[in-house]
Amino acid sequence: MNPTIKDVARHANVSIATVSRIINGLPGYSEDTKKKVEEAIEALGYQPNAIARGLINKRTQTIGVLFPEVSGMLSSEVLEGVENAAHDGGFSVIVCNTASSGKRTVKYLRLLQEKRVDGIIFASEDVTEEYYKIFQEMKVPVVLVSTASHYELPFVRVNDFEGAFQATEYLINKGHKKIGMIGGSVNDPIAGVPRMKGFEEALLAHELPFSANHITTNEGYRFQNGKESLPILLEHLPEMTALFAASDEMAIGAMSAAHQLGIKVPEELSIIGYDNLKIAEMCYPALTTVSQPLKDMGQTAGDILVKLIKGKEKEAESRYMPFSIVERQSVSESRDK
C-alpha cells in the first residue's frame, strides 16, 4: 500500500492533524515540526489520497466533458481548450463520448453523478428536458459549448446566424449571384437552422432570389455529406458560381466532388466553409472559411465552469465568441460580376 497520513505522522512523531495542517498550508505549527514532517513525507514518498479528500470536502476536483464524438476534429480542438483551462484551475477532466445517442448520454450523466464531478461541460448536442432534469438533480454547474437550449444555462458559442450571414455576404460582395448552400439538419437548432437562416436572409437582404432549391439539407456535417450534396445542388441550380457549406468537412467534400466533375475551384466554383478546422488550410486550394475559435471556446467554457465551481460568480454570463472570415484560395471574384 501507499503510505498514508498516519505513516507520515508516526515517522515524524507528530499527530495526523499536524501533518494535515502542513500539507494544506493551514496555520498552527512551528518551523521545526514543519521540517520534520516534510522530511517524513519525502522519505516515505507520501502522496495525499485525493479520494479520501474528496469524500470529506465534497469536491473531487474533476469535471466531466460530454462530446458527441471524441475523434471529431471539432471536438478535439474544443477539448484541448477545456483541458487547458481545467488543469490551470486545478481540475482533471473525464471525457465521455456520447456518440450522439441519447441513451448513452443519460448513462454517462449518471456515471458522472456517481463519480461526483464538480461540474460539466456539455457540447454540441441539444439539451433535452431529461438532461436538464439530471443537471438539476446533480446540483453542479453546467456550461454549454456550441449549443443552446431554452433552459437557463450559460453557453459559449458563436452567433451562427451572423456567421452564415456574413459568409454569404462575402460571396455576394465577390460578385456572385447564383449561390447555393450545403446545409445541415432542419432539426439541428445550432449548426442547422441558424446557418441556413443566415444564408437565406443574406440573399434576401441583397435582393437575390432564394428558394428551397438553393439549399441541400443533411443529417450529418461530414465529408461524405458534402460530396453527395454538390451534384444535387448543381442539378437544382445549374448556373451556380458559389457555394456556402455549413461545415469545413462538407466544403471539402464538395471540393472533392467538384474535382471529380472537372469543375475548377475557385475559377468555376467558389466555396466557403464553416469552422476553420486544421484541415481547412491543408486542402488544395486552401479553404476560405468562417473561423470559429474552437480552442478558445473550450478554454473559455472551462474558465467559466471553474469560476462557477469555485463560487466566484453565482450567475455566469454566456459568451458569444467572435468569428471571422479567413480568406484563403477557394473563393474568387465572380466572372459575371
Place this chain on the structure above:
Amino acid sequence: MNPTIKDVARHANVSIATVSRIINGLPGYSEDTKKKVEEAIEALGYQPNAIARGLINKRTQTIGVLFPEVSGMLSSEVLEGVENAAHDGGFSVIVCNTASSGKRTVKYLRLLQEKRVDGIIFASEDVTEEYYKIFQEMKVPVVLVSTASHYELPFVRVNDFEGAFQATEYLINKGHKKIGMIGGSVNDPIAGVPRMKGFEEALLAHELPFSANHITTNEGYRFQNGKESLPILLEHLPEMTALFAASDEMAIGAMSAAHQLGIKVPEELSIIGYDNLKIAEMCYPALTTVSQPLKDMGQTAGDILVKLIKGKEKEAESRYMPFSIVERQSVSESRDK
C-alpha cells in the same frame, strides 16, 4: 445534499448493511426487503457515491490517458478507441495533455497518482527513466500506445520499420527509382528512426542508390514541416519522381508545396503518406498512405489495460497491429519505368 445509503436504510426500515448487499448483489436478503429497498432507492433518487466506494475498495474505476497533444488528429482517434474500451469495461477516462513537455508529464503522473487511477495509457512519447520509476511507485498497470521503451511495458503499435519498408517498396514496384523521404527526428525512436531505416533498407534491398540526401529530417510531423521539406528535397534530388512522407500531415504539406510549385501530383510526383488520418481521403488528390488502425489501437490498448486491472492476466502480451497500404490517387506508375 444527495441522499446517502443511510437515508435509504431509514426509508426502507432496514440497516445500511442490507441496503449495501442489495445494491451490490451480494447474497443475504429476502425478496421482500429487496423490493422495499428498491422502492426507497427509487423514491429518494439515490445514487451510490463512487468516491466513498473508491476509498474502501481501493478502486476508482478510472484510468488516465496521457497524450502529447489532445487535439492532434492522431491522438483523438486513439482516444476514441480507448474511451470505448474503457467504458465497456466499466471505467472512466481522465485525459491529460502533456504537450510533449517533460515537466507537465511528471506533474500529471503525480496527479493521477493522487487521484488513484487504476491504470494508465501512455501514448506517443518516450518512456524516460523518471516516468518508469513513477509507474513503479504507482503500482498500477500501464500500457503504451505507439511507443516503445526498453522497459518491460506492454505496448500496442505497428511495426514502423516494416510499414516504411513496404511503403517504399510500393513506390519501387510502381517503377520509381529516384525516391525521396520526408522523415521525422533522429531522436525519435518510434516514428523517426524506424521509418527512415525502413526506407533506407527498402532502397538498398532493391539495389537503388541511397544517401543522406534522400531524406530530410524534421522535429515535428506537421503540415508545415512537409511543406518546407519538399523544396529542400527537390534541390538535393532534382530528378525525384516519388516521395515517402513519415506522416500524412507532412505528405499533405508536400502536396501543397507541389501545387504551388506547379508540380503535378501524381503525374510528376507520386506521394505516399503514413497514418491514414481522416484527412487522407479528404485532400485532393486523395492520399495513398500506410494505414495505422488508430482507433483499433486505442481500443486494444484499453482492453489490455482493463484486463490487467481486473487481474485476468498477470503479464500482458504486447501487440503489433496490422498495417496496410491504402491505395488512393496520389501515386502513379513512373513514366521512366
Place this chain on the structure above:
DNA sequence: ATGAAAGCGCTAACAT
C-alpha cells in the same frame, strides 16, 4: 436473513 460496528484516509472542530 439481518444488524452493529469497525474502518478506508482524510479534514475540521474542539480540546489542551
Place this chain on the structure above:
DNA sequence: ATGTTAGCGCTTTCAT
C-alpha cells in the same frame, strides 16, 4: 503549537 476525536458514505467482518 499540537493532539483527540468525530465523521464523510460506504463495505465488510462478525454477531444474532
